[in-house]
Amino acid sequence: MSLPHALLTALLEQSSSGFDLAKRFDRSMSYYWHATHQQIYRELAKMEQHGWIESLSIPNSKSRIKTYQILPAGQAELLRWAQTPSEVAPLREVLMVKLRAESMLDEVDLSPEMRARLAEHQQRLTVYRQLEVQYFSTPQPTRQQRIQHLILQTGMQHEQHCIAWIEHILTILNESDLDRAI
Amino acid sequence: MSLPHALLTALLEQSSSGFDLAKRFDRSMSYYWHATHQQIYRELAKMEQHGWIESLSIPNSKSRIKTYQILPAGQAELLRWAQTPSEVAPLREVLMVKLRAESMLDEVDLSPEMRARLAEHQQRLTVYRQLEVQYFSTPQPTRQQRIQHLILQTGMQHEQHCIAWIEHILTILNESDLDRAI
DNA sequence: ACAACCATGTAAGTAGTTACATGATTTA
DNA sequence: TAAATCATGTAACTACTTACATGGTTGT
Numbered sequence: 001m002s003l004p005h006a007l008l009t010a011l012l013e014q015s016s017s018g019f020d021l022a023k024r025f026d027r028s029m030s031y032y033w034h035a036t037h038q039q040i041y042r043e044l045a046k047m048e049q050h051g052w053i054e055s056l057s058i059p060n061s062k063s064r065i066k067t068y069q070i071l072p073a074g075q076a077e078l079l080r081w082a083q084t085p086s087e088v089a090p091l092r093e094v095l096m097v098k099l100r101a102e103s104m105l106d107e108v109d110l111s112p113e114m115r116a117r118l119a120e121h122q123q124r125l126t127v128y129r130q131l132e133v134q135y136f137s138t139p140q141p142t143r144q145q146r147i148q149h150l151i152l153q154t155g156m157q158h159e160q161h162c163i164a165w166i167e168h169i170l171t172i173l174n175e176s177d178l179d180r181a182i
Numbered sequence: 183m184s185l186p187h188a189l190l191t192a193l194l195e196q197s198s199s200g201f202d203l204a205k206r207f208d209r210s211m212s213y214y215w216h217a218t219h220q221q222i223y224r225e226l227a228k229m230e231q232h233g234w235i236e237s238l239s240i241p242n243s244k245s246r247i248k249t250y251q252i253l254p255a256g257q258a259e260l261l262r263w264a265q266t267p268s269e270v271a272p273l274r275e276v277l278m279v280k281l282r283a284e285s286m287l288d289e290v291d292l293s294p295e296m297r298a299r300l301a302e303h304q305q306r307l308t309v310y311r312q313l314e315v316q317y318f319s320t321p322q323p324t325r326q327q328r329i330q331h332l333i334l335q336t337g338m339q340h341e342q343h344c345i346a347w348i349e350h351i352l353t354i355l356n357e358s359d360l361d362r363a364i
Numbered sequence: 365a366c367a368a369c370c371a372t373g374t375a376a377g378t379a380g381t382t383a384c385a386t387g388a389t390t391t392a
Numbered sequence: 393t394a395a396a397t398c399a400t401g402t403a404a405c406t407a408c409t410t411a412c413a414t415g416g417t418t419g420t
Contacts, residue, residue: 001407002279009283019371032278039408041372062416064372075287082283082290086276088302091340094268096214096333097184101191101264103329105257108264120270147285150354151278154347158273161343165336172332183379201399221380223400244388246400 002086004043004052006033008070008078011053015069018044028148031128031155044068052077099169111170118166125159128152184268186225186234188215190252190260193235197251200226210330213310213337226250234259281351293352300348307341310334 006029010021021044022037035043047053052074055066070078095114102108136149188211192203203226204219217225229235234256237248252260277296284290318331 002274002276003407005283006279009279009286012283012286017371018373022371029279029282030272032273032275034272034274036409037371038373038410045373063370064416065370066372078283079287079289082280082287082292085295085298086280088299089274089276090212090216091214091337092184092216092271093214094184094271096336097188097191097211098264098268099329099333100211101187101194101260103326104191104194105261105264107261110264113267116267117270144285146354147281150351151281154278154351155273157343157347157350161339165339168339169332169336172328185379199399200401204399218381219399220382220401227401246388247398248400 002033003035003039004047005078005081007043008074011068011070015067017065017067111173114166114170118163121159121162125156128156184215185217185221186229187260187263189225190234190256193250193252197249199247199249293355296348296352300345303341303344307338310338
């Protein structure tokens with residue numbers, strides 16, 4: 001499980017409230033790790049119990065905003081986790097299951113869904129390209145900036161890979177349709 | 183959720199026991215959908231309750247083997263599901279989280295883990311290549327065989343993609359290490 | 365003063381994992 | 393006849409999702 005460690009990393013970069021973390025996740029982490037705000041709040045509460053982070057609220061204020069900051073134990077835990085090898089996440093590709101179903105059921109046509117996916121991956125790629133221009137155009141990037149740029153580039157490569165395999169399958173499937181018609 | 187539909191597809195190809203399905207999942211589906219035997223047994227029981235499949239056991243036998251076969255309602259459900267568009271599965275890439283942590287913590291070195299992953303992806307690729315020779319060398323494949331071959335090829339492309347991006351990151355990280363040393 | 369959004373949470377449910385139990389059949 | 397493996401399951405737990413609740417703050 002990586003969510004607490006993703007949150008520790010985010011808090012190491014910048015102390016934040018749960019709400020801010022949710023926004024930052026959506027903006028800068030959602031292309032390789034996704035979490036809803038409910039997950040984030042629950043996880044932050046657990047992490048505070050573990051003594052990994054502490055929350056500060058403004059005294060004598062009606063505001064409910066809690067700002068979390070990382071504690072030494074949290075940094076140690078992040079270090080420990082980063083050094084421990086983790087398993088390769090098993091692939092879960094619905095389209096492959098559907099393709100296999102399609103090979104058994106003649107009535108199904110997956111090409112509309114595939115074209116919709118194609119459009120979605122292309123749109124994501126466009127967003128990532130804009131992010132790249134916006135955040136990684138500095139002439140002398142720091143090591144941290146270069147690594148974050150690398151992460152974004154990997155996200156872009158992933159989208160391009162998805163586009164490529166869907167296009168490939170669409171091509172092959174069209175050829176097969178000729179066969180099916182005969 | 184695709185597990186019941188993956189199971190329906192497998193049962194459409196061949197009526198089987200839960201144990202056989204678990205083995206077939208490991209062999210021919212694990213590179214795009216994974217399930218443990220506990221999940222499979224639980225799901226089969228639910229599907230029987232829904233009237234999608236039925237189980238047959240050998241009468242007057244002490245054997246507990248139940249052979250499941252798909253019912254018309256199950257085939258209809260599979261068809262309905264295959265025609266309904268599904269969401270793109272959100273990406274979950276632990277290495278990206280670790281990379282981002284590494285950019286904040288100087289003590290971490292991810293290259294051993296990355297090299298281990300590289301080896302694992304290469305090994306999977308080797309297995310898939312053997313499967314390809316073993317199952318898809320027939321001169322005149324049927325439409326079904328061609329689609330299953332296509333699924334395997336996509337799995338191979340996925341492994342190659344993983345190998346490529348990990349190699350890319352390793353290269354860039356080594357360059358950065360020079361920077362870090364200076 | 366009303367709407368829109370900020371901010372944190374509870375509750376219930378689904379999906380998936382891990383550990384263990386149990387009895388049948390096959391093999392050495 | 394003991395060990396391995398076949399075959400099906402239960403129980404408890406963790407991760408994640410979906411729907412809803414609640415009250416504060418900001419803008420018009």
